[in-house]
Amino acid sequence: MAPKMRNQNVIILPTEEDVAMGLAPYVAGLSEKNILEKGSFTVVLSGGTLIQTLRKLTQSPYKETVNWSRWFIFWVDERVVPLDNPDSNYLLAWNGFLSKVPIPSSNIYPIHYCPSSEVVAKDYQFQLLKLVERKVLPLSPTGFPQFDLMLLGIGPDGHVASLFPNRPQRYDKTDWVTYINDSPKPPPKRITFTFPVINSANNIAMVVTDKEEADAVAITLENIPVRPPLPCSEVKAQVLLTWFLDKDAASKLAPKCNK
Numbered sequence: 001m002a003p004k005m006r007n008q009n010v011i012i013l014p015t016e017e018d019v020a021m022g023l024a025p026y027v028a029g030l031s032e033k034n035i036l037e038k039g040s041f042t043v044v045l046s047g048g049t050l051i052q053t054l055r056k057l058t059q060s061p062y063k064e065t066v067n068w069s070r071w072f073i074f075w076v077d078e079r080v081v082p083l084d085n086p087d088s089n090y091l092l093a094w095n096g097f098l099s100k101v102p103i104p105s106s107n108i109y110p111i112h113y114c115p116s117s118e119v120v121a122k123d124y125q126f127q128l129l130k131l132v133e134r135k136v137l138p139l140s141p142t143g144f145p146q147f148d149l150m151l152l153g154i155g156p157d158g159h160v161a162s163l164f165p166n167r168p169q170r171y172d173k174t175d176w177v178t179y180i181n182d183s184p185k186p187p188p189k190r191i192t193f194t195f196p197v198i199n200s201a202n203n204i205a206m207v208v209t210d211k212e213e214a215d216a217v218a219i220t221l222e223n224i225p226v227r228p229p230l231p232c233s234e235v236k237a238q239v240l241l242t243w244f245l246d247k248d249a250a251s252k253l254a255p256k257c258n259k
């Protein structure tokens with residue numbers, strides 16, 4: 001079993017339903033804490049299976065008790081397609097989560113679609129910059145926007161957001177938001193937060209509930225060296241990175257870890 005990393009917690013639950021049940025109080029707790037401390041809660045969503053696993057938050061008691069009016073929503077990555085396209089991470093989140101809770105629409109920040117991924121990435125970075133100027137988003141000591149919570153998933157190849165193992169975007173240390181036109185996973189055109197932004201977040205939940213990701217989970221949590229390292233193994237949080245795994249996702253971990 002890998003040595004326990006500072007700032008990292010691994011929670012293994014029997015089923016995806018249990019992960020959904022565990023994720024809701026975790027998110028609700030951070031919401032309450034951040035709103036009490038500073039009056040807002042900035043949340044970054046990804047696409048994929050995560051959205052379905054957030055379903056408990058849209059039900060009682062969370063639907064009524066969370067102060068949704070203080071939430072601000074962003075996307076860690078987005079496919080460069082119109083927002084009503086079935087591939088859109090915004091549409092996925094809208095249908096599965098956002099349409100079911102009363103977050104003010106003015107607090108939801110999807111991409112502004114146009115066919116050029118470069119333009120979309122620059123525009124999204126500009127949207128973030130405006131929010132930094134309005135003090136909705138603080139800057140980290142290294143000059144990157146700092147979110148309260150990122151809710152991330154991973155792919156079987158270890159990608160996180162749209163940062164893929166054999167693509168240069170994962171090494172971008174300068175931009176806040178970058179773009180890719182040849183994503184190995186369709187659709188090919190996407191924008192994505194860079195690692196300096198992801199790793200500036202205070203809290204990150206890595207939510208993994210599929211057998212297909214078990215190898216990537218084991219490589220990351222057991223510190224198994226691979227070249228190049230999997231992007232998901234480079235995620236770090238300023239306060240706490242919490243892995244929420246079901247038994248399938250944890251199935252390749254060494255027995256001590258895979259309880």
Ligand SMILES: O=C1O[C@H](COP(=O)(O)O)[C@@H](O)[C@H](O)[C@H]1O
Pocket residue numbers: 046047048049050077078079089152153154155156160161162185
């Ligand atoms: O393409 C993407 O994939 C990842 C992982 O998705 P999952 O279906 O394996 O959970 C997702 O986190 C990312 O936002 C999305 O654009």
